[in-house]
Amino acid sequence: MHAPYATIPEDSRGRLHAEGGSAHRSPFQRDRDRIIHCSAFRRLKHKTQVFVEYEGDYFRTRLTHSIEVAQVARTVSRTLGLNEDLAEAVALAHDLGHPPFGHTGEDALAEAMAPYGGFDHNAQALKIVTDLERHYAEWDGLNLTWETLEGIAKHNGPVTPLRGDGPVTGDLPFALAEYDARHDLELDSHASAEAQVAALADDIAYNNHDLHDGLRAGLFTVDDICDLPVVGRCFADVDRRWPGLDAERRQHEALRRVFGVMVEDVLEESARLLRAAAPGSAAEVRALGAPVIRFSPEMWTDLKVIRQFLFARMYRHWTVRRMRRKAARIVRELFEDFMADPGMLPEDWSEAALAARSDTLRARIVADYIAGMTDRFAIEEHRALRGEMKRG
Template sequence: MTAPYASDPAQVRGRRVAEEESAFRSPFQRDRDRIIHSSAFRRLKHKTQVFVAHEGDYFRTRLTHSIEVAQVARTIAGALGLNGELTEAVALAHDLGHPPFAHAGEDTLDALMAPYGGFDHNAQAVRIVTSLERHYAEFDGLNLTWETLEGLAKHNGPVTPLRSDDPVTGSLPYALADYNARHDLELHTHASAEAQVAALSDDIAYNNHDLHDGLRARLFDDDEIAGLPIVGDCYAEVDRLYPGLDRKRRRHEALRRVFGVMVGDVITRSRYLLEDAAPASVAEVRHLGRPVIRFSDALWGDLKQIRAFLFARMYRAPEVNDMRLRVHGVVSTLFPHYLNAPDHLPEQWRRDVAQAADETALARLVSDYIAGMTDRFALQEYASLTGDGARDFSDNGV
């Protein structure tokens, strides 16, 4: 049964370019399908989460992560009576704006773009689906519904300037401000409950699969994470039910239970918050002034301990830090090269260069181009410019 605060496809707030809707698919289903068929979504296959692609075929990519997030999000949305199609659309698109080389690539690109308004992957996702995907005859982008765009823009909650007195850090992310000036996404409010589910499902997915990937990379072992909250209880339950289980099955059984604990906690806590607030519509959800999809305080405290462990032992592990330095060099080489020699950009990008009004506009184009690269294409471009092959990027001891 659909809840009164769920997003209703029959009352969709429209698309920026008016279209006749499908007779067979809801507006949100159509959004989801356009996202799946986009070039940016396909490129996620060769964009990594933490490890670069050369480190093994079994580590998560942005694509596998996005699929896992969508699966979790649909489960939670169904349990809460929300619209599963909108939830899935936002979940599948939430990482479209990530540049190559995971957060190391984003940090470097943001620093390089600091004189031109910075770089933000959530804002870039909006830019991709509203402008950079260029396949349709009547519009640039995917012409998604207002509700899906809202979910992408507010992935981390309401968007407000950090400082009003600073023309750079005080402004909204450039790509987001540019689009919002033409199509108001009401950035000061919270997103729909569906978009909030997609955002929290992102946390659930990466907390779980980063434990799995870290184990596979031998950055830590099962005994070490068995000392963590939530995780330890799950290992203990598996050992009680299946004594003597082989290592891989034991690990899988334990970590899938970790998944279940997080999902169950979100559903239980969010049901309480929704019942307590009793919003009568999705508009009331947006204007409550607080999120309605949350972990319990107790589980959130446990997750902080897991995140602290992952930060120390995985995200800042010596092997990963070494890779961060290497990919920093790649992006730091590509950006100034294209900025100073825009004629080296592909032909379709050079057409936009000719219309760039100033250096900031040119830098935004270069940023768009680099952000759209996959890990391996960025390495190929780097090798072609420097003569330094990508072989060293696979020899990292992981």
């Protein structure tokens, strides 16, 4: 039973290209399935969060991260009476637009694209599902519902001239402006509660797995993180209940409690906000002017301390900084080479780039090609063009 403020499949605003319904799946279930089966989703297996893909089999990739985000989104949505399928679809799609090498690759591509309208991974995810996935007979893209597209575009909040999520062209990130011109996603309002759930599930997942991955990589120790809020309390709880527990089990038990604390906080705070606002429909959620799926102020303060620690000890660790520099160089030089000679692109891409009527259109084709690369493929392409990138 859905709550009054949930997004109801029968009330969907539909798809850009009209389709018949399914006898067995709701519109949002079909969206989820199309995302899972698309090429861009499979490529997430070889795209990284922090570490370059070849550095180890145990570190999270964009694919494992997306699966974890979807799991959290389903749990939170079910508990709050929201539509699990819509939340899951947005969660699974939220990282489709990331280029190789995580945020390092995005920063490098955004810098290269600055003269041509910039680059933003949320906007790129929208472009992938509305244009670049070209497998269906009747349309480009996946022809997802309006609600799923809205969630992909603005799960982090309204996208306006006053609040962009990356480099912009005019008022909006380029790909968002391009699609919004033909299919209004109402970018100046908040998204559905389900999309907001996907955004918070993303925060929960990466806060937790960055602690796991940083420990596994040896960038910091358990003793280091026991001084952090939330984390220290969870380790102390494990030590009280199981004194003398071996190190690996102790770490796992404590960090899964950190995960649980974050989820419970979102559930309690969001339930409180929903009771106070009492929205009677998904449309009323969008009209509230503020998100209703949130961490409590206390948890948000604690998470900022954790993120500051991770920034200093993980994202700016010398080994990560070295790899970030190499990764940024790969993206930058690939862009330079393909812009200088679009004929070096694969045939279907080179034809489009050579036919482009302006440098901006050509740059966007080059950026689309690079953004779709996995870490491994970007390294191979760079090696073919510029010589081998040595590891380490």
